[in-house]
Amino acid sequence: MEERATKVLLEEPQTLFLAPLSRPALGSVGKTGTWRTMRPVVILDKCTGCKICWLYCPENTIFMRDDGKVRIDYEYCKGCGVCANVCPFDAIEMVPEG
Amino acid sequence: MVVNIRKLPDRYYIMPGNAACPGCPETMGLRYIKMALGDNVVLVIPAGCSSVIQGIAPRSGINFPILNIVFAAAASAASGLKAAFEAQGKDVHVVVWAGDGGTGDIGFQALSGAAERDEDIIYICVDNEAYMNTGIQRSSLTPYGAWTTTTWTGKKEHKKNIPYILISHGVKYVATASVGYPTDFIEKLQRAAKIRGFRYIHLLAPCPIGWRFDPGLTAKVAQLAVQTGLFPLYEYINGVFRLSPIAKKYKDPKKRKPVIEYLKLQGRYKHLLNKPDEVKKIEEYIENLWHLIDALEKTFTAEGGKGEAIYRSL
Amino acid sequence: MPIMGLTGNYAVAHAVRLARVQVVAAYPITPQTTIVEKISEMVEKGEMNARVIRVESEHSALAAVFGAASGGARAFTATASHGLLYMYEVTWWAAGARVPLVMAVVTRAIGPPWNIHVDHQDIMTLRDTGWIVSMAQENQEVLDLTIQAFRISEDPRVYLPMVVGLDGFILSHTRAPVDVPEQEVVDEFLPPRRQPYVISPETNLVMGNIAPDDIHFLMRYSMSEAMEAAKKVIEEVDREWAKLTGRRYGGLVECYKCEDADYIAITTGSWSGDAKKAADMLREEGYNYGVLRLRFIRPWPTEKIAMAVEGKKGVIVFDRAVSMGATGPIFADVAHTLYGSNISLMGVIAGLAGVDMKARDFAEAMRMFSSRVEEEGRVYEPRFWLLPRRYRGRPERVKEVAKRWS
Structure with a gap:
């Protein structure tokens, strides 16, 4: 669907019509998880599900699990480390990738 | 109004996989707009980091409909967009999302015009204190002493006080906010949303790349700016000024953290850390800033506690 | 239909x-x-239902109507000379976005020195932008062309601003009888606004973020096709307007x-x-002249021009603008249109x-040619400067002026 956003359907498509259009979509520059040099790891025992990391995450790659703790979407997480720094319980650890 | 973040649903407030640098304060800010205002929003974005953050068509990494526009024209394009919605009987929040250059330099004329006309839009200046997108050149909002690629020995002038200038325009709503205090920013957005007319929010957005700090520290640096008294948080609604509750205590210089704690985290101030005279200039700036805040507080009051009632009603 | 004595500017309004x-x-901006x-007056008197945004600059004027058009409203602005130059950046943005939009340009010279009088130097800067560029000859045509502009710009085969x-002054401030059509006639002619997309929460569309270079290239191609x-x-x-009003101009050229x-x-x-009067004068002298009036500069009427000059002895082009270091802009386009011909x-x-x-x-230049x-x-002869009358053929007078003014 979003792939076709640049091509808008016309009532009378008599000419080639291309406009500079997009729609919000995941991965507008690809899988940004590959940018990571450091990886945030949630220490589940310490996580209270307070959502502070969720609130601050610049990338929207932290989600709530069914058990109320957080999980990280590593496909897109850029590894900035904001979550580890704001966590009041030191429940997120930054570990080197690779 | 109090924001309960636990009640905010899990959803894409911004689209992951966008082109923002790690630790970007702009994507943080954009998420809070969606948390505060929901989906009934159109963004108008002039040239800047957020033009690039969207990523590559036909996808966009910012989860809002957007009208991208040339650098100097954000406030005017937003005025027209809002007029179009009004003409069609649609009630939509038109929100400008512009950087400090797009607000205080090249976009200032259009901003001032839209403010004076009291256009029914929310204008947010996401202030990272330099032209980051083009590679960290100084703007009129770069603070004194900061290194940029056009001020190698530190900027010689102080930061232009845009929110103060907007108060002077007599607009309906002016606020300052910091990405270090998301709930405060969200509450301000929600209050702004309930007011008609021109609303301005100045959002401090520390940039790890341009300010030279670890990308994990974005929130911390944004908090320190407030805690050192360098960036006071306040609101001005319909002629009533008040310091934001979370930042009220920094009115007392003794409660402020030493500004050096803020400076030493940032590579852009590295050259002046061992120059006490330079640090003193920044301390003096803070003092002067609070004199101004004091004056604003005393000038824009509502008799008989009416002011507080205005804030509570929104 | 009432005949009103209208200036060109009031005809636009x-x-x-x-x-x-x-x-x-x-x-x-004078003479716009x-x-x-007039529009403000009509709006405030309730004769017209529109929002007038009194912006602080031309850059903002075009940005505001572009914003309005992107949001789904029929929008209009007008400017002249330095105002057009100031909004130049936005003219490109609006055309590239493919948003239907109409603007009136009251042609005026560009300074320095300050000068409010007519030439075509300002409007000719729009040639490369992707705007459809038209020029009227008299006030009735100004009114007709402005109404037509919305129809042309909003046609799905086009979707370009016009x-x-x-x-300036010759039309803008000179009153002439204008047949002002009834609202019903215009409503019949001009359907409700059509546009390729609207930026709104319902469509959730984003206009203008970075696109791959090859797609951007194709967008330029698409504009050219449009x-x-x-x-x-x-x-x-042109034909349809003639059916409703009896007025026909000939489309791209007259x-x-x-x-x-x-x-x-x-x-x-x-x-x-x-020029037409001059043609009549020269016919009496035995030079059979016709005048091809370009109603549109963009799209360039290649075929119409080629057809009109086929088999003729010569073509003389009058430009009220000049591309410094080259020729008049219309001449340049005529020359490429006639490539390969011996005319x-x-x-x-x-x-x-x-x-x-x-x-x-005009007659003097045409006779000489x-x-x-x-x-x-x-x-x-690609660049012949027809100097103001008192300096024409008198280089010593030009030298004298140069001496006195420096």
């Missing part, structure tokens, strides 16, 4: 009212200002006595009337900075 424009934004004054050019398609649309619109002519003079704008060709640069051009001035063709054979 009435056309904007009849087109049911919803958002207008403009900034004062009375357009927005500018209506009218000459310009080609506009040629057909312009002709259709031919005046072209069929039996040996020579063609190419012009655009209000001075075409003087005699002359480009005349005249009337800059509001210098008056009367029929006898034709006599040269008949004496020398093929003539190719």
